Amino acid sequence: MATDVEWRQGAQHVRRQAAACAEMGSPLYAGLLTRVADDLLASGPAADVLAGHERDDGPSALALRLMGGVHRLVLERAAPELATFYPSVGGTADPERAWPAFRNVLSSHRDQLAAGLGQPPQTNEVGRAAALLGGLLHVVAGRPPPIRLYEMGASAGLNLRPDHLRVTFPAGSVGPPDAPVVLADGWSGAIPPSAGALQIVDRAGCDVWPVDPTTTDGRLLLTSYVWADQLPRLERLRGALELAARVPAAVHKQTAADFLRELRLAPGTTTVLWHSVMWQYLPDEEKRAVRARLEELGREATAEAGFAHLRMEPETRADLDGHAFYVVLRSWPGGEERVLGTAAPHGLPTHWR
Numbered sequence: 001m002a003t004d005v006e007w008r009q010g011a012q013h014v015r016r017q018a019a020a021c022a023e024m025g026s027p028l029y030a031g032l033l034t035r036v037a038d039d040l041l042a043s044g045p046a047a048d049v050l051a052g053h054e055r056d057d058g059p060s061a062l063a064l065r066l067m068g069g070v071h072r073l074v075l076e077r078a079a080p081e082l083a084t085f086y087p088s089v090g091g092t093a094d095p096e097r098a099w100p101a102f103r104n105v106l107s108s109h110r111d112q113l114a115a116g117l118g119q120p121p122q123t124n125e126v127g128r129a130a131a132l133l134g135g136l137l138h139v140v141a142g143r144p145p146p147i148r149l150y151e152m153g154a155s156a157g158l159n160l161r162p163d164h165l166r167v168t169f170p171a172g173s174v175g176p177p178d179a180p181v182v183l184a185d186g187w188s189g190a191i192p193p194s195a196g197a198l199q200i201v202d203r204a205g206c207d208v209w210p211v212d213p214t215t216t217d218g219r220l221l222l223t224s225y226v227w228a229d230q231l232p233r234l235e236r237l238r239g240a241l242e243l244a245a246r247v248p249a250a251v252h253k254q255t256a257a258d259f260l261r262e263l264r265l266a267p268g269t270t271t272v273l274w275h276s277v278m279w280q281y282l283p284d285e286e287k288r289a290v291r292a293r294l295e296e297l298g299r300e301a302t303a304e305a306g307f308a309h310l311r312m313e314p315e316t317r318a319d320l321d322g323h324a325f326y327v328v329l330r331s332w333p334g335g336e337e338r339v340l341g342t343a344a345p346h347g348l349p350t351h352w353r
């Protein structure tokens with residue numbers, strides 16, 4: 001049995017997530033999570049669903065797991081009353097009026113929702129490809145194509161197809177005009193150098209919990225973790241799922257460290273290893289192994305077989321006196337590191353330095 005103190009801590013965590021949703025443009029989730037926090041303290045149905053998780057905090061993102069589980073029920077048409085308030089299925093967002101229906105769903109699907117809390121949220125954010133694509137253009141500006149693209153913590157691998165999407169910015173756009181994913185107003189600042197079409201000759205990723213975006217279950221899972229009132233994100237996801245069905249990119253079930261251990265450079269190509277918002281989930285020991293392997297690959301790189309490490313991760317950088325989602329490129333031979341820009345947490349917009 002949870003103590004009152006633990007429930008208060010649990011409610012505080014949910015309130016922090018509500019504030020984050022408000023800040024990141026989801027008034028529906030902000031309003032619902034505020035009410036979930038109150039319901040926890042009142043020992044309502046939210047407390048029944050979240051029982052056993054009172055001490056979860058931080059990266060475990062308990063509140064987002066719950067919201068993902070409920071959204072999935074809405075998408076599966078198992079919560080028609082609540083669906084009226086979910087824009088992802090044509091409803092009109094109104095947290096106050098949605099709350100009684102949300103609370104009913106917590107009661108009627110308690111066991112199913114509680115079981116789903118064991119799985120970490122799987123958000124594969126397509127907007128982050130804006131940072132990746134810009135970083136790749138910097139890579140090919142310095143050396144000729146083709147590129148072999150690899151991603152660790154790739155989730156469903158939706159961001160492994162940057163050559164098939166379009167980014168627009170005030171002075172123009174890059175990418176195919178008929179791309180199914182358009183990252184509108186994706187860039188600001190010093191726009192990356194344009195190098196014509198990207199030539200990506202191999203692409204693959206790894207994840208400890210990969211999602212297959214070509215299956216109904218995988219598509220539902222990915223959609224359920226997008227906040228239901230954020231229609232542009234849902235639209236980007238729809239486009240990326242369409243791309244995933246036609247441009248293959250395997251995501252292997254592997255840790256980042258194991259994936260990198262098997263990664264090799266290839267003459268006549270530049271091998272690019274990319275990752276976004278996954279570093280915080282690695283155990284310290286794995287972080288050390290990954291860092292060591294990156295240095296090793298860097299030492300192996302030659303003018304013929306180049307290597308680049310591109311990342312978009314929240315970082316505190318003493319050299320820039322700040323904390324942000326920095327887009328950082330390190331390329332070998334040489335190993336020079338450049339901070340290319342900063343991105344919003346979901347990638348859009350990316351501001352280039």
Ligand SMILES: C[S@@+](CC[C@H](N)C(=O)[O-])C[C@H]1O[C@@H](n2cnc3c(N)ncnc32)[C@H](O)[C@@H]1O
Pocket residue numbers: 122123124125126128152153154155206207208209210254255256257275276277278281282283286
């Ligand atoms: C917040 S998601 C980000 C997914 C994707 N990179 C993006 O930006 O959309 C973090 C991902 O890291 C994966 N992950 C966590 N620990 C990992 C590890 N040790 N090795 C590989 N992937 C890991 C999770 O399964 C999850 O898919």
